[in-house]
Amino acid sequence: MSTAPEPQVDPRALDLERKRLSQRLEELSKLCESDVPPGVFYGELLKKLLESLAAPVGALWIRTNQGNLQLQFQISLKEVGLDRSEESRQSHEELLRQVVVNPRQVVLLPRSGLASDEPGKSGAGNPTDFLLLMVPILLNNQITGIIEVFQGSNRAMNAVPGFMQYIALMADIATRYQRNQMLGQMLGQQQIWTQVESFSRLVHASLDPVEVAYQIANDGRRLVNCDRLSVGICYGKKPVIEAISGADVVEKRSNLVRLMQRLSAKVLEWGEKLVFTGAKEETLPPKVLAALDEYLAESGSKLLVVYPVTDDRDKDRKPPFRTVLIMESFDPPTDPQQLIARLDVVGRHAATAIFNSIQYRRIPMRYIWMPLAKVQEGLGGATKAITLAVVVGVIGLGFMLYFVPYPLKMDASGQLQPEIRRKVFSSVEGVIKELSVKPGDMVSENRSLGIMYDSQLEKEIRTQRKEIQVADLDARMYEQRSSKGTDSERLSSLVEAEKSSIIRLSKERELDALVKRTNADLNLQKEGFFALKAPMFTSQEAVRVGNKEWKVLSSAFQENLTNRVVKPSEELLRLGAVDGPWEVELKIPQQHIGQVLKGFVRMNKDELDVDFIVRSDPTRKFKGKLTKIKIGGEANPERSSGMEAEPVVIACVTLVGVDKEYELPRELLLSGTEVHAKIICGNERMGYSLFYGLWEFFYEKIVFFF
Secondary structure (H helix, E strand, O other), X not given: OOOOOOOOOOHHHHXXXXXXXXXXXXXXXXXXXXXXXXXXXXXXXXXXXXXXXXXXXXXXXXXOOOOOEEXXXXXXXXXXXXXXXXXXXXHHHHHHHHHXXXXXXXXXXXXXXXXXXXXXXXXXXXXXXXXXXXXXXXXXXXXXXXXXXXXXXXXXXHHHHHHHHXXXXXXXXXXXXXXXXXXXXXXXXHHOHHHHHHHHHHHOOOOOHHHHHHHHHHHHHHHHOOOEEXXXXXXXXXXXXXXXXXXXXXXXXXXXXHHHHHHHHHHHHXXXXXXXXXXXXXXXXXXXXXXXXXXXXXXXXXXXXXXXEOOHHHOOOOOOOOEEEEEEEOOOOOOOHHHHHHHHHHHHHHHHHHHHHHHHHOOOOHHHHHHHHHHHHHHOOHHHHHHHHHHHHHHHHHHHHHHOEEEEEXXXXXXXXXXXXXXXXXXXXXXXXXXXXXXXXXXXOOOEEEEEEOHHHHHHHHHHHHHHHHHHHHHHHHHHHOOOOOHHHHHHHHHHHHHHHHXXXXXXXXXXXXXXXXXEOOOOXXXXXXXXXXXXXXXXXHHHOOOOEEEEOOOOOHHHHOOOEEOOOOOOEEEEOXXXXXXXXXXXXXXHHHXXXXXXXXXXXXXXXXXXXXXXXXXXXXXXXEEEEEEEEEEEXXXXXXXXXXXXXXXXXXXXXXXXXXXXXXXXXXXXXXXEEEEEEEEEEHHHHHOHHHHHHHHHHOHHHO
16 A cells, blocks of 8 residues: 655745744734733734634633623634524533633534533533634633634644644733733822822811712812713612712703713612723623613713722621712723723722711711710810709709799599480381391491391282282283284274383382381392381581481390380480580599689680590590580589599580591590590699699698698
8 A cells, every 4th residue: 555745844934934923922922011902902912813823713702800701802703603503602602611610721623512511501512613722811820811713624633732832822922911901000000199198188088978079079080080080979779979070060950960870870789890991791781781871872981980889887788889980081091991990099098988978977966966065175074064964954944844834734534425316216016137236336327227027018018019010011011012913003002001101100109118118128038128227317417417427325235136026116226426516524523623713714715625535545635625614513422433432523525626636536436435634724834734733732731731
């Protein structure tokens, strides 16, 4: 068997290609030491890499601050068909994820794959027809990006190690570029330390949040060297834009400020720093991305950083961020990292200053405590200040008890009683089947109180219904005949139908009159049942009653009346108009009646205000009026709870005409309910009004004997 001779390689061509590769590496090495922006550097790196490897397709992925991979630069990536199907796209994304999780070099043949680390997920692999070469970019043993090269499937496999070695050299250059970028950030931070010291003194000079915000916005803008710096403060859950650099007043109704507040709120909910350098990250949350689009359409910023900052003392707050800084540049430098680094320094000082100012603002009544603190220092210390305050307080209390007038109130007890009452009787003799009310229920006029039965009434109702039914059938029959036959026959049928209709209407009226007289209910299953109805109010009573309702005053009537035969003359229930005039029958102790009568003289009028509470609801106070003519003329002994009889004077307190706020509610208007009242007898000295009983006891037992 014969073998083909191996192709001869021209040493000079090979040497020339090596020089070209070395030259490209040197060019990139010089470029990584310059200040070119990442987009330019990574683009040049990928172009030279593909030229060196004669590869048709390549991509360079950079890891963002949030840990996601972002496509930084690509050449002809769509030609490999990664987006040909959803399965292909997921397979490629899973491959990228595995390289990020476990950094390593990967070589995959066309249409090949790796085993999935997690069950249930699509396997990672190369879904294209190209040879896939992947090398991670590492910085301090942490993956910061991935270089991805797609070679033609016809390339010799023995050349792959050389390809991977050259890609690794390019990854090292990318690492050097990233390290230089980090070093530049550190140098930028060192350059502003002297400026930061001055800035720190200014932002901590005030404890007013708005003043601090303006200081941060104006001085921080010069420190960061941006076009506009805004400060938002979270007093609650949502931020409020308090200061914008260069603006004396923040117009919070303007569209720009409203969109800025909305963007700040969404970023705070997200909890990460938002950096926009001209290209939006599709990995951002949808709400943040939508708010960013709206704001950029209004502001036109080319560089935008929304930076939530918090103080370490505020870490337990939810959300923990109390301050948000919005930095904007309309003509940003090629490398914005210096501005972002300076913003980090400003943010740390701003968080502390804002926290201190808000804590000071939260002090209650600080405008009172600060002058008091100065007075305390002027008196010589806390002990002297407290002693002086106690002395002044005692003297002031004595003057107040002697000179300040205060209402004198006399105690009394009594019961609630309605003025309008009514007794309920049956319309006909019958048996009480059911009572639908209970003691204390509120019923309106003409409402059913119970159900009764009368056999004679049942007979009358059935007779009336039968006659109505017969007349209705006759009317229908004649109406049907009126459409047939001769003219005379149709006319005769119409006359008969009209007669039957008249008879039906007459019988219906008779039945209605019987129902109204007896309160019978035709909807019941059996005739003969009729209802007990609550009586109607007379015209005079209606004027005096606000809400036409009765209250059931009777008690223990259900078991006594149910299934009993009652006559129309027998009393069944007692009702009272609780929304009409009510009164409190007071029993005023004789030792208080003198002050009550003097109260009419003090007030110079014929009625006194009365405050009272009911025993069933002692937590609310109600009011009434006591007129002089409703006070009894004699004191009668009253024995209660086994105590010794004490003379009392009966008086009636009117509940009509008092304020709605203190009006007695309907549910508490129960006849016989006990009340405890205080009769307001005019103003006396505060000391006498508050300690009336003590003074009377002291005078009677001690002063009287001297």
